[in-house]
Amino acid sequence: MLKIHGIPRSRAFRCIWAAEEAGLPYEVVPLGFAPGFKLERPLAINPNNKIPALEDGSLVLFESLAINMHIARKAGAPLMPSGDDASRVDQWTLWAATEAEPHVMRWSYNAYLKPEAERVPAEAAAGKEALDARLAVLEAELATRPYLLGDAFTVADLNLASVLYGSWLNGYDYTRFPKVKAWLDACLTRPKALAARKQREG
Template identity: 40%
Template sequence: MITVYGGNNSRATRNVWVLEELGLPYEQKSVNFTNGENKTPAFLAINPSGKVPALTDSDGNVALSESFAINLYLAQRYGTGKLWPADPASQARCLQWSMWAATEVEGPVVGLIVEKFFKPEAFRNAETAKKFEEHFIPSLKRIDADLAGKDWLVGNSFTIADLQCACVINGLNMLRYDFTPYPNLAHWLKACLARPAQQKVDAMPRA
């Protein structure tokens, strides 16, 4: 049995999206940070960092943390021919895009969201927000150019590369970000978010 630790207001939704894409049975458990459940010996045995998401898979006695690493495990273990391509070059491109999303895009995107959405208005700084946006604009230009003339990032079908990148870039929709300058990116992101598995995840209660 696969168990995902983390509620639907966390990055665990990335892992749930993969599980829904693959049609795998799973259990999802919220972790109560308020009462210190994340610091109990039982949870620290799964993720010594005491954070979510985390995943256990009784088929192989696997315990993992970090949302992207969990997704890559699920794709490779259960998604060959679906989310995970068969040829080494395409597999490497899936890793490339996953690392790109994690290292080049997620940091400044999250920074902008915090600055413009989560911070009280009195503490927001327009100059700080501008710097975050300037940092990720080259990345948006890059993926927009890469998607010219094609539907998906790797090969002719939706893969883990698309899912990982869409998870990060979709955060900008919290800010009603204008993707007009990036038409290929906008078309691709809309297609990713319209997938039945993602629609199911999006409809889940954010408790």
């Protein structure tokens, strides 16, 4: 049984979605936030003291997207393909973490996450400008295929769509990126995505 430490209203959502897609049994060990996005108690199994963390038998992992790769590897294809496509999964997962997430978070904190009085509109605008530049790259990629690796949904889609999920849900303007919007709609309304989203939004 996978043990996902965190709450669905955190990056643990990504891992819950991955466990759902993998069809693996899991439990969520709830740990949420005190004011200021700090954890309400220390999480000893993660040296970074952040959520999520995963326990899978004797294995303990941190980093939400690494946890998702582990879960997908256990499930195998089609969620985790083999050969060159496994390398493409790595590429898109690192792209999600390094090219997309910093800018999504800059926009998110200043557009909806922080209390209104603490938001800085110029920071939201700077995050959006940087993210839009990356979304233009993604738009061109998705012009040739429905999912990142081709015709099938994989953990690459899951990882990137879960990084963009908060923006998609909270009014980010995707008008200039219709292919990205259609891809996000498809990923985030899959039955297993809806099962994970129900825990977060419901």
